[in-house]
Amino acid sequence: MTVTAQGPLPERPYDVAIVGAGVVGCAIARALARHPGLRVALVEAQDDVGQGTSKANTAILHTGFDAVPGSLEARLVREGARMLAAYATESGIPVEPVGALLVAWDADQLARLPRLAEKAERNAYRDTRIVGPDELYTREPHLGPGALGALHVPGESIVCPWTTTLAYATQAVRHGVDLHLGCRVTRASRQDGEHLLHTDRGTLRARFLVNAAGLHADTLDRLLGRQDFTVTPRRGQLIVFDKLARPLVRHILLPVPTALGKGVLVAPTVYGNVLLGPTAEDLDDKRATGSTAEGLSALREQGRRILPELLDEEVTAVYAGLRAATGHEDYRIAAHRENSYVTVGGIRSTGLTASLAIAAHVVELLADAGLDPGPARDLEPVRMPNLGEAFPRPHQRADLIAADPEYGTLVCHCERVSRGEIRDALASTIPPRGLDGLRRRTRARAGRCQGFYCGAAVRALFEEATR
Amino acid sequence: MSGVRRVDVLVVGAGPGGLAAAARLAAAGAGRVEVLEREQQAGGVPRHCAHGGFGTWTHPLTGPSYARLLAEGAARAGAVVRTGVTALDWAGPLALTTVSPRGPEKIEAAAIVLATGARERPRAARLVPGTRPAGVCTTGELQQAVHLYGQRIGSRAVVVGAEDVSYAATATVRASGARVVAMVTDLPRAQAAPARALDARLRHGVPLLTGTTVTELLGHGRLSGVRVRHRDGRSAVLPCDTVVFTGDFVPDHELARRGGLVCDPGTRGPAVDGALRTSRAGVFAVGSVLHPVGSAATAAREGARAAGAVRQWLAGGDWPGAVPLVVSEPLRWIAPHRVTPADRHGRYVLRSTEPLTRRVLRVTQDGRTLDRVRVRSSLPSALVPYRTTLTLTARWTHRVDAKGGPVRITVD
Structure with a gap:
């Protein structure tokens, strides 16, 4: 098993190099790991997997009911949802099929619900149902006043995006994929039918290349001499409320999409929190992952209408993720046979749901491009x-x-993380390289106190293990 | 889970309030008195307050010595203090589920005392915008890192707040070898004793930026600075690698809320009457979970007071209904939060959002004036901190009609 974060890269060429260890890149690596004859490298600029859009999204396992019918995205989301649900059960990834309600707050939105139900049918999703205000308020007693009805989509689920990405990567690495972290691709060239990826850790050679660089997919495309699309970062700010807010909401509460945008949602998380967001701000800066006063106050204003009591609860986290918008209403997945290159671009917020189907699709495209x-x-x-x-x-x-008392010794009290879990994460196949990585793997320091009680103790365990 | 174990009194939290209650109860022969502490050491927050200000005038102590003294006192009195045990949830009106390295357990008691304390609001809860770099903490984390674990923090810190706890944080930053770039408060002046504020400014050269808000955290990976805005509109970046968010305490009320105890909207902790009885018969609460945040001495005093009420309850006392106490602006909250006519002893703690120019409080019930009280404060009014704590005696409580409406406290 090979996971590196520093030092020179192996000189021997790989059969396939995947750039970008987000949820999509990791899923592709896992799919290729099924072929023991292939030498595969997964190359990531950050110090951990899932560090871009994959870690800062709304954590929903979609049905694809509102995709553009007939699009590649619609098909891959539909297939991917089934595959991921099965994979989650097998791998212990938490999924809760809470269902979604698209809540109509005015007559115009109410009038749109039948069309959304029809669209769902065209996407082969037939379980939607329009519910009146009585059923809506029975289902969601804490919903703010004034809702007129909703479209119930029972198949929408919540999932742990972080565990999903880590499960793919772990499985890939255990089956022979080399994961190279801290390895930013700065230049790319081709020589004797091989890709040369110049990184800040040296040059990596590969016969085939998969671009799963997410927000930076257009940059990598340009390094390879292509200008197929441009990625515009679309910032989504989100507020996470404390677990004591969890009883306030039972479904994913989605807005009815309008011409003005998708609006914000309120959703439970598998960790027992409640999520409010996201904003949608088109930006130029691919590093602008900060929250803003305006964004947070707009979210709170909308949250107050959807679930008034939510605003009285403590906030445990605020984050902002950048989604990869390409100006096209579909994924941009294409094989370039002459270059032995597959681009996986424009993977939007549905990428988590579709990841396993995207990976299967990419393996087919690689075969089409000449990879045996x-x-x-x-x-x-x-x-x-x-x-x-x-x-x-x-x-x-x-x-x-009883078997190991360390699981009964709690270190992080808000999230009830035991010393045993922290120890396991530090000794895992892809160990964390910082306290944030440890938090994503265990939830240590992710709760309402944000380290007031446990911060120093968790840091001590991390430093002891990584010394 | 193997059955249910019974004790006489179960105390949740081995801070000053919980330990003082346990010590008194055990000494008075209340039977098996057990204290559950989820940390590995008993003592609560004073464990990591490596400064003076604890103990008494005649016997001053540092936080850690005070914590040790209290824990030893409780054990000597016969209370069983169990560390590394977490009270997870309720298993009945007077029963808790717990977990420890020895496994899960259900414990039932004749009386339960919640002494779960308070914590500082972290950056996220304060909705401070910006990136999420390393180097952002609260005083609680800072003190533990420096005083309990000997960890290095950054080299240049901004301390947000100018209350007593903020000055304690400033001292801890200095003790770690780092420099305090500035203290920042959105209020017009420091909220600590003038001598303390002057000492920090003059002897240690720590600038205090008043009327100033932190508007953004900067930096990827590690904090590179904080953007601040003065109320006159000027804005600046203070380069730093550490920012400490101090004060703004909230009660650790999870267990109270999970149990469905009535909580006070002002303090957000469980609502108690003068005998520290919550809304559920047999469940008491003491310390900073009631009024974030009081001193260790206040918590200990309450613990001792609760011990008396617990003994009465164990001896077959009743659980009288209490009338809510309601405050109005500029008062923010009052604790205890409910009153019965029998609440003769003790005193009320009030917090106001601004300095009181008129310091006479009127106590009324259903339009009837029960009392007019001049509030006590040890400082002349010009020096009273903005978010000030006032005390009110309980001399009017016998006039309360137990069947009447809420008792209102207003500034006259």
């Missing part, structure tokens, strides 16, 4: 640590604590 993947095998399943509140956490399992 050789024989395939079944992958050994991975079992990820459970971060979801709907499933027993380690501190709730008497059997686990």
Whole structure:
């Protein structure tokens, strides 16, 4: 198993190099790992997997009911949702099928619901149902006053985006994929039918190249002499409320999309929090992952209307993610046979849901572009640590604590993270390289106190393990 | 989970309030008195307050020595202080589920005392915009990092706030070898004793920026600075690699809320009457979970007071209904939050959002004036901090009609 974060890169050429270890890149690496004959490298600029759009999204496992019918995205979301639901069960990724309600707040929005239901049908999703205000308020008693009805989409689920990405990467690495972190591609060239990726850790050679660079997919495309599309970062700011807010909401509360945009949602998270967001701001700066006073106050204003009591609860986190908008209403996935190159661009907020189907599609495109993947095998399943509140956490399992008392020693009290879980994460296949990485893997320091009680203790455990 | 274990009194939280209650109860022969502490050491917040100001005038102590003294006192009195045990949730009206390295357990008690304390609001809860770099903490985390773990923090810190706890944070930053670039408060002046504020400014050269708000955190990876805006509209960036958000305490009320106890809208903690009884018979609450945040001495005093009320309850006392106490602007909250006519002893703590120019409070119930009280403060009015804590005696409580409406406290 090879995970590197520093030092020179291997000189021997790879069969395939994937640039970008987000949820899509990791899924592609995992799909290629089924072919033991292939030498595969997953190359990531950041010090961890899932560090871009993959970690800062709304964490929804979509049905694809509102995709553009007939688009590639619609097909891959539909297929990917089924694949990910099965994969989540196998791998211990928390998923809760809470369902969504698209809430209509005025007559115009109410009038749009039948058309949305029709669109869902055209996307082969037939379980939607329009509910009146009585049923709506029975389903969501804390909803703000004035809602006229809703479209119920029972198949929409919430999922842990972080565990999903890490599960793919872990499985890929365990099956022979080399993960190179801290490896930003600064220049790319071709020589003797091989791609040369010049990175700040040296040059990596590969016969085939997959561009899964997300926000930076257009930059990498240009390094390879193509100008197929431009990625415009669209910032989404989100507010995460404390677990004590969780009883206030039962479904994903979606706005009815209008000409003015998609609007903000209120959704539970698998960790037991409540999410409010996102904003949608088109920017130029691909590093502008900061929140703004205007953005937060706009979110609070809209949240107050949707779920008034939510605003009285404590906020545990505020974050901003950048989505990769390309100005096209579809994914931009294409093979360039002459260059032995596949671009996976414009993967929007549905990328998490579609990731496994995107990966299968990309493997096919690679074969079309001339890659002989050789024989395939079944992958050994991975079992990820459970971060979801709907499933027993380690501190709730008497059997686990009896076998290892470290699971009964809580370090992070707000999120109830045991010393055993922190130890396991630090010794895992892809260990965290900082406290943020440890937080994503265990939820340590992710709660309402943000480290007031446990910050120093968690840091001490991290430093002891990485010394 | 193996059955239910019974104790006489279960105290949740081994800080000053919980330990003082446990010590008194155990000494008075209240039976098995057990204190659950989720940290590995008993003592609560004073454990990491490596400065003076604890103990008494005649016997001054640092926080850690005070914490040790309280823990030893409770144990000596016969209370069982169990560290590394977390109270997770309620298993009945007077029963809790817990977890420890020995596994899960259900514990039932004749009385439960919640002493879960308070914490500082972190950056996110204050909705301070910007990026999410490393180097952002609260005083609680800072003190533990420096005083308990000997960890290095950055080299240049901005301290947000100018209350006592902010000056304690400033001292901890200096003790770690780092420099305090500035203290920043949105209020017009420091909220600590003038001598303390002057000492920081003059002897340690820490500038205090008043009327100034932190509007943005900057930096990717590590904090590179904070953007501040003065109320006159000027804006500047203070380069720093650490920012400490101090004060703005909120009660750690999770257990109270999970149990469905009535909470006070002002303090957000469980609402109690003068005998520290919550809305549920047999459940008491003491310390900073009631009024974020009081001194360790206040919490300990309340713990001792609660011990008396717990003993009465154990002896078959009743659980009288209490009338809510309601404050109005500029008062922010009052604690205790409910009153019964029998609440003769003790005193009320009030917090106001601005300095009181008129310091006479009127206590009324259903339009009837119960009392007019001049509030006490140790400082002349010009020096009273903005977010000030006032005290009110309980001499009017016997006039309360137990069946009447809420008792209102207004500034006359």
